[in-house]
Amino acid sequence: MKRSTHAVRAAALAGTVALVLTACSGTDDAGTDTDTGTGGGETSASGQPLTIGTLLPVTGSLAFLGPPEIAGVDLAEQEINEAGGVLGADVEIIHADSSDAENAEVATQSVTDLLSQDVAVVIGAAASSVTLNVVDDITGAEVVQISPANTSTQLSGYDPYYFRTAPSDVLQGRALGNLLAQDGHATVGFLVFNDDYGITLRDQAKEAYEAAGGTVVYGNAGQEFDPASDDVIASVVTAALATNPDALVVISFDQTKLLVPALAAAGFDTSKLYFVDGNLADYSADFEAGLLEGSKGTLPGANAAGEFRERLLEVDPDLTDFAYSAESYDAVILSALAAVRGGATDGPTIQQNLAAVSGAEGGTECAGFAECADLLESGEEIDYEAVSGAGPFNEDNDPSAALIGIYQFGPDNKYTWVSEVPGEL
Template identity: 35%
Template sequence: MSTKIRALLAASVAGATLLAASAAVQAQEVKVGIIFGFTGPLETITPGMAGSAEMALKEVNDSGLLLDGQTLTPVRADSTCIDNAAATAAAERLVTTDNVAAIVGADCSGVTIGIVNNVAVPNGVVMISPSATSPALTDIDDKDYFFRTAPSDARQGEILTEVIRSNDINSVAVSYTNNDYGKGFSDSFVAAFEAAGGTVTIAAPHDDGKGDYSAEVGALASAGGDMLVVLGYVDQGGVGIIRAAVDTGAFERFGLGDGMYGQSLIDAIGDDLEGTVGVIPGAEGEGSEKFAAAATAAGLDPTSSYTGESYDAAALIALAIQKAGSTDRTAIRDAVLDVANEPGEKILPGELAKGLQILKDGGDIDYVGATNVELIGPGEASGTYREYIVEGGEYKTVGYR
């Protein structure tokens, strides 16, 4: 055999070996989609949400226990929060091009509904949202592929009512963002507030992306009320409504839904936000404390919106994969409720390795996580809320409900 032929054969064998090694590496990689509004009306809180989800995936990878050593690779995609076409296209790429096993997200309710209907269900892919809270998602025909770690706005409307009424507010005007999230939240809040004996003088939508909200605030002011309740987005129309209300002196007190929580609001409004009250999904207890310590160590703000819920969504996906014993999408779906609820050993943040080992050994777990996870009905989170007030230019926790 000539030297040239031997060299060609050696090169061919080496190439085949490299290809085989590459295929083996790819086989060990399990991709998980993370689709949030990295641009749009919630862009200031999205980095903390994504970072928290990825913190859970890293914890799993560091254990080396997932399916005998496979690793989870996060793949980010931009939902924009408000553009259904863009969100659906981004999710489609996650499923068909990146071949993700499951998806953390989406974030905002409208785009989540679109992705569930147009991508997740047709392709049989699990979605676990940490922040899509519209009541419309409770009864969506999801074929059991959609779950969420944040409670529905049907409950948030009741909790926000309790908070506002406990502050001796008897009448309110309501401004809500003009989409599925805003309308559903407004409907639940108005019903709860009126059932509690309060008066809603007006409930009017506002569009995001406008430079001037004086007309909307004029209508709200004409209707009157002891407080203006804003059910919108912290980086879009919601802050615009509050700024216009402050500039015109239309309202002096504000009540806020979960989408309005963020440091950027205090930065934008300043001292005029003093005394503002609101609620955001949150939990107390050992799980919350363990998550806060881990998030702080990772350079994340554990008090930022939906960070704990994002960690829990990613952790549930990882644990469901281990319970299923594979990355088969339908098997993952069928395992989510098993790892999320009793019976089994309770698993807190920082204990994902423990959970993975128990599942590997054939045992049962009850994932408690950062937010006291308990999935009820069609994959709904029962959930609790953190009540806060703005004092001294800071959000201060009043308690939990």
């Protein structure tokens, strides 16, 4: 049995990885065959094509994440259908907008629409706060939800039908905290909005940074700012700079476009800024050239480069950001492989087989839908080699291992990949 040779996945598989679910055979209440053993057939047991909905940001403060995530989904759909589809039928994708937490009604309506169209899987949302508003509706309908970008620790093990291909903030926080220490900053401040995402990521980074000997001088508990108020920007900047930090971590979304110019105007060296996945973006059209030169950021997942990036650009030639594109691609491929393994395209069958096709039960290493589906149809167990570098799902339906990318901004205020840090849970 061939094992994964990727360093991160090898580390994850070598450790103790709990099985999320075991394969079984049976019949559901409606009498539908839910055989979850390996080996598919020419048609699904339900007689229905695999229908996947997306709940990704087209509007709102995270709209910059939408294009790469949607491109990842569309690329996976294209490859699956070119390989003959799932159980003899083409995969069908239905796109819907998640917007953001400040426009919660958008995601709520999108979920209602998707469920009315009998989707078996929902890919999304990007924001953890959006997911927390709708996850019960999705999973309560026995529809699988797989987020390519949720990182909140609150979502680990949330529901048997909830999965994610992005790692929790534990890994990104560790990487960020260690990066701050390695860059020689003795004191650091956090400009963090009062949101579950911001607070949990701050807490994880703070823990790792302080463990390495650093001191957090601003942005501790109780010093978060209201994400809905632009009026607080000046007071937050003044309070943070009064503590004379060596570096500042900005954990926010759209507020970043107000915070950075305010910090520069107050005399702070903006090359000492650090960003996270929620605001690591192309700012070439937003800031004066050179404003962010030298600043850094972290982003979960492998760098979307080489052949994979070229294929994404064939799907969407206008892409400028590639964040979470690989995780979105992986989510669709895993869903399709789970349907093949279980022999049906309904939510419960996919839920029962996701862990197995991710490699949680061992199997032959394979890449891409066609190769992995062929192995499944020949009766073999598989270990899908995730493009994102994520390890098999653990007992909390989180990736058991992942890569955290380190990026740096150039004089054009665009970020480029510098290195990556492996981590495991």
